[in-house]
Every structure is written in structure tokens, then in C-alpha cells.
Amino acid sequence: MTASNEPSAHPSGNASSEGPSVPIHLRPARDGDVPALVPLLLRLKRLNEEFDPLLKVREDADEQARHLLHANLADPKAVVLAAEGVGADKDKVVGVVRAIVRERPFYVPEFEGVILDIYLLPLYRRRGVGEYLLREVSAALKAKGAGVVTAEFPSQNEIASRFYQKRGFRPITAIHARSL
């Protein structure tokens, strides 16, 4: 899988916001959410396209996203969360988090929780929402045995980079690419 994920919940320092003040409700995703989650994943991938031509989105990306989400939902090592609006936006899926626990055969901790995708519709960003999503997915990954949490996103995405670095993440592996 290409490194192509970032938190669009780009935070503006309201690090103290706790769950209840956040204008979303987060829950594990279900198969029935997939049609609502696919366009959100595609928005994220199209954003990634902005950062590098090697992240150009495939024609069949929506179909791929659908398959992938169904596979993740059936996979005990994967975490897929759906963010719903509250109040008038209740029942509207406004965000998605997708992560997976991978084994690290050479390193300790042995299991790594990889945040593959975080996407929130723009109106639900800030106010500490991204922070909240990160905390929740980290907890879910930890519960599945992960001893370290990592995030994959395009190298040129400075917004994502700042978001994670502010929260104690540092770059540990780089993926460099060139066309063949």
C-alpha cells in the first residue's frame, strides 16, 4: 500500500477539547456505512493527489475503496471508525478513520498500529476533533496489541506533518519513490 494518508482534521491548538465538546459522535463502522465512507476516503485520496503525481487516484478507486472497507470490517486486525454528526447532522457520516495492526518482524514493539486514513468533512474539523480521533484510534489499536502507533501520509503534506509532530510523533521511516 502506498503511503497516502493524513488527518484532515487539521487542528488549531484546542488540544484540551474532550470528546463531549466535539461536534461528532465516533463509533465502529458497520458494513452498512460503506457507501457513505467510500466518498470520504476518495476525498482524502484526491487531496493526496495534490502532493505528488505518483499519488494520482485510479479510475476504479471507488470500487477499490468499497472492497477494502468490507475486507477491513471483516479483519480483526483492522480498525474502521465512522464519525457521525450530532444534532441536525445526526445520522450523517462526516468522517472516517481506518487503521490496521501490523507485525514488525525485526523490531520491538512487535506490533504497530498504522493509521492509514483519517478524513473529516471540513465543517467538522478543528475544535480538537482531529485530536479526539487520534486518541480514540490509538486506544483501539492498543487494545488490539499495538505497542506503537504510526501514521502514513504524503511527505509533502505539511499540515499532516505538523498535526502529528505537535502530538509527539516523529518521522521514523521514509518512503522515497521514482517512476519506472
Added chain:
Amino acid sequence: MAESSAAPVAAGGEGRRRSRAARSAAETSEEETAALGRRAVELSAFYQGKIETVPKVPVRSLRDFALWYTPGVAEVSRAIQADPDLSFDLTGRWNTVAIVTDGSRVLGLGDIGPRAALPVMEGKALLFKFLGGVDALPIPLQVSSPAQFIASVEAMAPAFGGINLEDIASPKCFGILEELQKRLPIPVWHDDQLGTAAATVAGLLNALELTRRSMREVRTVLLGAGAANLVTARLLLALGHDPHRLSLVDQKGILHAERDDVDELMVRNPWKYRAALRTNGGGRTGDLSAALEGADVLLAASTPRPDTIRAAQVRSMAPGPIVFALANPLPEIWPEAAKAAGAAVVATGRSDFPNQVNNSLIFPAVFRGILDARARTIPDEVVLAAARELARGAERKGLTAQHLLPTMEEPEVFPEIAAAVGDAAVRLGIARKRLTHDEFLDRARAMMGRSTRLVRALARARLTPPMPRGTARPGKESK
């Protein structure tokens, strides 16, 4: 829906008529522009520049240089070293402005570079001096990044009482302005954002008054989401316009929080992104037609093509709508077409139609005011004070649908704007020099009047040679 089936027919018929009229008006305007262009080249070759520095102190003999220069001047330097703010009192800094550009978006010419931008900046400097009594220096920069631009302006700031940014491409102009406003202890202005927006807001305030509408209740569509309209939107919201009744529209349609390109904007144009979130389309999605249906106000600063806005779209607005078609040189819709479609008030960016929305009504007076107040910065409140005063200027002479704003032939409004700006700077606590309203007014009148007298005196004394007779289409240019 019943209306929409009839609309295309009407629009088609009228479209043909209008495009004939548009063509002839466009052709006339193109010919005139071409003649003016030839004459401008001729005169530029004759005068070789539009401004020069002129001594403002007596020089009775070379001995006086012991005062104006060394050794006497050293004491002046020591005084400023001890109190840097004295540079505003003991040198010309207080009245000197840098006109800085990278030449990346000059007039309608695009990215023509700093050398080609120089004649435009010289013209601006002339306007600054003639209308505002401000000494302005044209400074086109050869730079390769916004960071380099910012560093260059920061480095030159000690010589200036204010900075006027000019003709910088959007969206980088937003970042450059924001950063320089943060860093510099003097006001930084970008005329294509603030000047145009202030003049637009002034026109709108009067148009609302004329049509008995209130800022808090109107539904407004801004066509074009570039430098001017993004700031206009910000100013309207500051004046109490409901963000959910304000739609920004660009080539991709209504700008809203879930538009496909909104994440791209977050990365490439955060100012437009923030506007998308704040207004969220004014509750609408779709194209310009969808935005305009039932809207009270249309402020267009977009494509200079008179079929950008169709008559049917104006007809779909609320009764007696306000239409500003500000693109230059050609408005987005011809004023007569907008009127025929029901517009109660129409404004354009051109001087040959009534109601010209023109940033030259704003910037000389704004700088006069902020320089006289020795202001540290220029927040939106000051911009709005200028807009309100410009609007009042038209009211004093009698507000009509043909006289929405003062024209350049009503110079008495300029000192009033300068004084309003000075007052606002004092009120906001950003003035180094706290004058009274009357003091600001007297000073502005004196400074502006002196410029006019200076230009006349130089001509009378033949120090400014008279314009040579034209060889390029003689007589045409004198219109």
C-alpha cells in the same frame, strides 16, 4: 420551474441584441485603449519617467549642507538612534511609502515581471502624490518566492511610513500581506485586496440605503473569489452580513464546505478555504444561477466578458436587485442590460458609466490618514472607516442610482476620508500621533492641496515641459 422554461428563449433573444451592443462598445473601447497606449509610449519616451525627487529644504549655498548633511546631520542620527520613532519626525519617513510589486499580476497583463511593472508603479506613485500628497517610491522586486519578497520588504521598512503592495498574484498576495502586517511596525496595504474591497463596500452601503435594504438581511452573491472579493466578503461579514446568506461563486460554482476541491483549497489557498467554511455557500450549492435566484446583491469581480452574467440571471434575483459588475476593462454585464433586467442600482469599474467603483477613491486618502496618524498598522476597522466615509461623501451630494459614489471630480471627499482614517487609528490605539478630527482634516487638505499647487507651479515655471504634440492618432488621446 415554469419560469425556467421561458427563460432560455428570452435570454437567447436578448443575448443576441446584447452581444451586438457589447461588440460595438468593446470595439470602441479597444480602439481608444490602443490609441491611449500608443500615446503613453510616446510620452514615456519624452518624459522618461513620471516622478523625480525634489529638495524640500532651502539650499542658499553649499554651506547649508553642513546642516542637511555632515557634520550637522550626525546629531539628527544620534537622536533617532536614541528614539527610533523620531525617524517619523526628523526625516521624510512619515510621508514616504514604498510601492512594492513582484510584477506577478500586473493590470490585466499577468506575470510580466518587475521591469515591465515599473511604469505601472510609477503611475501609482504619481497618483499617490497628486491625490494624496504622499511621496511614493516604485519598487519592483526581482524575487523568486514569497519568503524572499517578505524578507526584502522587511529589510526596506526603516525608510518608510507605510508599504503599498501592488499587482501580486492571488493567492500568494494574501500570505505576503498577512506576514508583512505581522512583522512590520508600519501599515502594510495591498490595494488589489483592500482598496478595491473598500470602494466596493462603500458603493454597497449606499446601494443598500438607496434600495432600503439592511446589511443584516440581504442575500449577497460575490462572483469571483480572488483578491478583492475574498476581502469584500470578510468586510461584509465584519459589518454584520449573515454568513449563511452570502455565497461566493467562482468558475467551479458556489464555494461551499463540501465542494470537491475544498481540500485542495485548504492546501493551495487557505483564505478561500476559510471563506468556504465560513459562508458554506450561503446555504446553496450549484452554479451562478443557483446562487443568484432570489439574491438581493451581486458583486462581480471576475471575468472581463459582458456575457459572464446573463440578463435572465439578473431577472431571477429579488425585485430591484443591486448589481456591481466590476471587471475591467469590460464589465461582466453591460449596465443597460442589467438595468433592463430589473437592476435598481448598477455599478462598474469604468469611468464612462455612472457609479465607478474605483480604488483611486480610497488609497490616496487612506494613506494620507494613516501617515498623518503615524499608524503602526492598518486593521479592517480602518478600512471600513474609509469605506463608510466614502459612502457618506456621495450622500452629502445627494444619493441617487446614478450617483452612488463620489467621482474623481469630487476631490473634497478625499480629506474627509483621510480624517476618518486618522480618527479610526487614534480610536484603535494604533496612532503614534493623536490628532483631533479637525487637525487631521486640515492637514490632509493642506497636503493634498500642496500637491496640486506643486504640479501646477512646476508646469508654469516650465520645469515640467508641456506635453509634446502627439504623432500617434493625434487628438484621439485628449478625450
